[in-house]
Amino acid sequence: MQDESARRVISVIVVNEASVLSRITDLFSGRGYNITSLTVAPIPDSRYSRLTIVTSGSIRVIEQITKQLHKLIPVLKVYEHADLVEKEMALMKFPISENITDIATLCAAYNGKIVNVGDNVFIAMVADEPKRVENLLKIISKYNPKEIVRSGAVALER
Amino acid sequence: MQISGAQMVIEALIAEGVDTVFGYPGGAIMNVYDEIYKQNSFHHILTRHEQAAVHAAEGYSKASGKVGVALITSGPGFTNAVTGLADAYMDSIPLVVISGQVPMSLIGTDAFQEIDAVGISRSCTKHNYLVTDASDLPRILKEAFYIAASGRPGPVHVDIPKDVTAQIAEFDYSIELNLETYKPHVKGNPRQIKKAMEAIAKAKRPIFYLGGGIVNSNAAYEVRDLVHATGIPAVETFMARGVLSHDDDLLISMLGMHGSYAANMAMSETDLVIGLGARFDDRVTGKLSEFAKNAGVIHVDIDPASISKLVKADFPIVGDVKNVVKEMLESVSLINPTKYEAWRETIRNFEELHPLTYHEDSDRLKPQWVIQRVGELLGDGANISTDVGQHQMWTAQFYPFTRPRQWISSGGLGTMGFGFPAAMGVKVASPDKISINFTGDGSILMNCQELMTAVEKKIPVINIILNNNYLGMVRQWQTLFYNKRHSQTDLSVQPDFVKLAEAFGGIGYRVHTKEEFDAALRDAVEKNIVTFIEVIVERLENVMPMVPAGGSLFNMMLLEKKEKK
Ligand SMILES: Cc1ncc(C[n+]2csc(CCOP(=O)(O)OP(=O)(O)O)c2C)c(N)n1
Numbered sequence: 001m002q003d004e005s006a007r008r009v010i011s012v013i014v015v016n017e018a019s020v021l022s023r024i025t026d027l028f029s030g031r032g033y034n035i036t037s038l039t040v041a042p043i044p045d046s047r048y049s050r051l052t053i054v055t056s057g058s059i060r061v062i063e064q065i066t067k068q069l070h071k072l073i074p075v076l077k078v079y080e081h082a083d084l085v086e087k088e089m090a091l092m093k094f095p096i097s098e099n100i101t102d103i104a105t106l107c108a109a110y111n112g113k114i115v116n117v118g119d120n121v122f123i124a125m126v127a128d129e130p131k132r133v134e135n136l137l138k139i140i141s142k143y144n145p146k147e148i149v150r151s152g153a154v155a156l157e158r
Numbered sequence: 159m160q161i162s163g164a165q166m167v168i169e170a171l172i173a174e175g176v177d178t179v180f181g182y183p184g185g186a187i188m189n190v191y192d193e194i195y196k197q198n199s200f201h202h203i204l205t206r207h208e209q210a211a212v213h214a215a216e217g218y219s220k221a222s223g224k225v226g227v228a229l230i231t232s233g234p235g236f237t238n239a240v241t242g243l244a245d246a247y248m249d250s251i252p253l254v255v256i257s258g259q260v261p262m263s264l265i266g267t268d269a270f271q272e273i274d275a276v277g278i279s280r281s282c283t284k285h286n287y288l289v290t291d292a293s294d295l296p297r298i299l300k301e302a303f304y305i306a307a308s309g310r311p312g313p314v315h316v317d318i319p320k321d322v323t324a325q326i327a328e329f330d331y332s333i334e335l336n337l338e339t340y341k342p343h344v345k346g347n348p349r350q351i352k353k354a355m356e357a358i359a360k361a362k363r364p365i366f367y368l369g370g371g372i373v374n375s376n377a378a379y380e381v382r383d384l385v386h387a388t389g390i391p392a393v394e395t396f397m398a399r400g401v402l403s404h405d406d407d408l409l410i411s412m413l414g415m416h417g418s419y420a421a422n423m424a425m426s427e428t429d430l431v432i433g434l435g436a437r438f439d440d441r442v443t444g445k446l447s448e449f450a451k452n453a454g455v456i457h458v459d460i461d462p463a464s465i466s467k468l469v470k471a472d473f474p475i476v477g478d479v480k481n482v483v484k485e486m487l488e489s490v491s492l493i494n495p496t497k498y499e500a501w502r503e504t505i506r507n508f509e510e511l512h513p514l515t516y517h518e519d520s521d522r523l524k525p526q527w528v529i530q531r532v533g534e535l536l537g538d539g540a541n542i543s544t545d546v547g548q549h550q551m552w553t554a555q556f557y558p559f560t561r562p563r564q565w566i567s568s569g570g571l572g573t574m575g576f577g578f579p580a581a582m583g584v585k586v587a588s589p590d591k592i593s594i595n596f597t598g599d600g601s602i603l604m605n606c607q608e609l610m611t612a613v614e615k616k617i618p619v620i621n622i623i624l625n626n627n628y629l630g631m632v633r634q635w636q637t638l639f640y641n642k643r644h645s646q647t648d649l650s651v652q653p654d655f656v657k658l659a660e661a662f663g664g665i666g667y668r669v670h671t672k673e674e675f676d677a678a679l680r681d682a683v684e685k686n687i688v689t690f691i692e693v694i695v696e697r698l699e700n701v702m703p704m705v706p707a708g709g710s711l712f713n714m715m716l717l718e719k720k721e722k723k
Pocket residue numbers: 545546547548549550572573574575597598599600601602624626628629630631632
């Protein structure tokens with residue numbers, strides 16, 4: 001048996017039209033499924049958008065989510081693949097007093113860099129697999145980040 | 159042609175072959191009502207409440223197999239209709255419900271009678287639309303009818319702002335629909351069907367588990383052929399009553415919470431469940447882990463999401479039941495119908511041990527007797543609607559159904575107030591049959607205003623009120639599970655139902671005895687006017703047998719045995 005709360009990534013291709021996002025989020029809330037993260041953006045040169053939803057549940061629950069999503073009229077495709085390339089971005093704001101060189105080196109190891117420096121604060125970014133981003137955020141905590149924002153995962157099946 | 163949005167609504171309804179619309183006007187939908195005034199291609203029936211308009215459309219749809227149509231205004235008109243939408247959604251009834259909305263320029267301003275209608279209907283419709291430009295209207299209405307009726311049917315809601323109904327645009331209803339993202343799977347996979355048939359041929363104690371999807375797909379007669387050709391016994395869900403005729407030797411009866419002992423035991427002892435258009439819901443399965451524990455499962459359904467949702471299917475077949483059953487019939491020779499005689503004998507023994515029955519042991523009439531009696535007197539000649547409660551379960555248990563679409567009841571949502579307006583819709587769709595509504599003294603007061611509609615439009619529904627002076631079904635649970643604390647279920651204080659019917663111009667009868675009942679029913683059928691027949695019945699009768707919520711099917715509370723008087 002798979003762990004009840006195993007993390008899953010579902011990609012949904014939907015017609016780009018009014019209220020399609022609420023149809024999807026209503027389905028999750030109405031049926032008691034949870035959303036860890038959700039990203040959405042139009043697919044270039046098409047009438048579709050792509051959503052990447054990170055959720056959790058047993059195989060049974062994920063199968064039900066997939067089928068219920070598919071039932072929504074504006075949904076074209078639902079992918080629930082294990083074999084994905086996944087990326088997530090994070091932005092972090094630090095007081096200017098923190099060690100900017102250390103932080104820049106750390107971020108570089110996670111496909112990141114310093115993206116903005118002001119009088120009192122500077123901002124760094126990373127873009128990597130969600131697990132690795134998680135990891136970095138743990139390490140970085142000792143540099144007293146003032147704010148952190150994560151983008152949520154985007155994914156493409158291989 | 160260039161016409162207004164309101165005219166487009168009329169033209170689309172005509173093009174869809176709609177002959178009756180149920181509705182209620184108001185500010186935001188007035189442009190459409192103005193066009194209704196000018197046309198005479200279809201009837202409009204003014205109900206006296208929007209909820210009733212939608213239930214009437216449901217009854218109409220269930221009896222006719224066509225898409226039901228209701229028309230309502232914005233704000234309170236729409237919110238009144240929500241219960242009907244939810245009811246149709248739960249029971250997969252194809253409807254198109256069109257509501258007015260405040261003008262586009264006022265949307266989002268908390269305007270008078272503005273409510274986010276599509277926001278509310280999203281979770282209780284198959285699909286919905288807010289129309290923002292009249293030039294989209296022909297496509298949207300055509301899609302609405304198509305989506306409502308195809309695949310797993312359901313209600314579609316179209317919300318039209320008032321200025322859009324006034325806007326002039328091009329109307330061409332011959333456009334081809336291009337629903338790239340909606341392609342219902344109607345043909346079952348032949349390899350899966352073959353495998354399922356082989357599994358049936360190998361099974362020792364198979365059982366057909368027949369659901370309401372068979373009625374929706376008009377497959378009852380194909381299913382009858384399949385059952386008879388295989389000799390395999392069948393149970394029906396509440397929604398499937400009438401798929402097999404009540405006198406069919408292979409029909410065990412209804413299963414589930416108030417199903418018969420034999421049906422539930424057969425389901426518990428089977429080694430192969432053949433589910434056709436049924437969805438294994440909690441009122442049917444009881445405790446899931448104990449349901450058909452040692453059985454394989456074949457599950458045929460048009461909705462992939464219904465398959466393996468609750469009970470894992472070993473042979474999932476996505477497709478229209480009618481197509482799949484036809485294909486099953488082609489390889490039916492694989493199955494030897496004489497093979498199951500011992501199994502049928504086992505089931506007959508269950509039936510003899512605890513038959514579906516009741517005791518005539520009170521001074522007052524027994525509600526079950528009334529239902530059986532109507533069955534004897536009217537039988538196939540009546541369509542049977544119900545409200546919700548004990549009377550509903552007794553009707554499902556005791557009425558001798560002979561055909562699909564004879565039985566119209568709110569199964570999924572269990573909506574009190576459904577019966578009377580639904581029975582009006584049934585009568586409109588099927589004028590040659592008597593339209594009966596078995597109702598309770600609680601339920602009938604929800605939507606009794608429809609007496610006015612029925613009188614005005616001469617829709618002679620016979621409402622048989624099984625009056626136990628209780629919200630009986632809730633009272634039963636209080637008796638059994640709440641130590642007889644009958645909290646807020648005593649309906650000793652009641653209207654005079656006879657006068658109530660008369661006040662609207664209908665006819666009322668109050669009956670206490672069998673003779674009075676027969677006379678009243680005969681008179682009601684003859685008079686051909688809407689009637690209330692109030693039958694004073696035993697107050698504390700319980701619906702038996704019963705699987706307590708969450709219990710296992712084989713652990714039923716049974717009717718106490720008694721010596722016949
Ligand atoms: C709109 C609505 N409200 C509440 C209920 C809960 N409920 C289910 S059965 C029932 C009692 C119905 O009483 P009555 O119509 O007299 O039927 P009886 O059970 O007495 O035959 C109630 C309150 C419901 N199903 N629908």
